[in-house]
Amino acid sequence: MGNAVHERVERIRAHHGRLKDKKHGYLVRPLTLVAGWLVLLVGLIMIPFPAPGWFMVFIGIGVLSLELEWPHRLLMWSIRQYDKFDEWWDKQSKLVKGALGFLLLILIWVTLIALFVLGWNTGVLDWTKSWLQPLLEKLPEGLVSFVRLDL
Incomplete structure (x- = not known):
């Protein structure tokens, strides 16, 4: 992973330098920062899928490192950690990999359910009540009251 990320970031860095020398080079920094944060955000969303x-995520941090110093240090550190984890992961048995994958899946579902309940109880998801309410009425009463979903 480290070599692929370094290679891609160096190609982006060369292109970035050429763009700064052009007529509208003053726009490169803000657009680079926006693009870096967007790629990073999309990468974070894509991790469980x-x-x-x-x-x-690494490319987003690499794009940010074109304009900022801290993402460069973070990128180097995170690639080393990822490569260490990948090496450790390759040594694990199928049973351990399956158990950790299952635990990760449960963690993701618990997080999504907690975010839904939090959003529902705070009113952030009020716009969904018209189509979710018929579904929630079919749930057992104890479950609905357990998560305090007011129908």
Whole structure:
């Protein structure tokens, strides 16, 4: 992973330098920062899905490192940690990999459910009540009152 990220970031860095020398080079810094944060955010969203989420996270940090110093240090550190974890992961048995994958899946679902309940109880998801309310009425009464979803 480290070599792929370094290679991609160096290509972006070369292109970035050429863009700064052009007529509208003053726009490069703000656009680079916006693009870096967007790529980083998309990468974070993609991590639990079967997509190259971590790669996108590293590229987003790499894009930010074109204009800021702290993302460069973070990128180097995070690639080392990822490579260490990847090496450790390759040594694990299928049973350990399956158990950790299952625990991660449970953690993701618990987090999503907690965010839903929090959003519902704070009124952030009021716009969904018209189509979710019929579904929630079919749930057992104890479950609905347990999470305090007011119908």
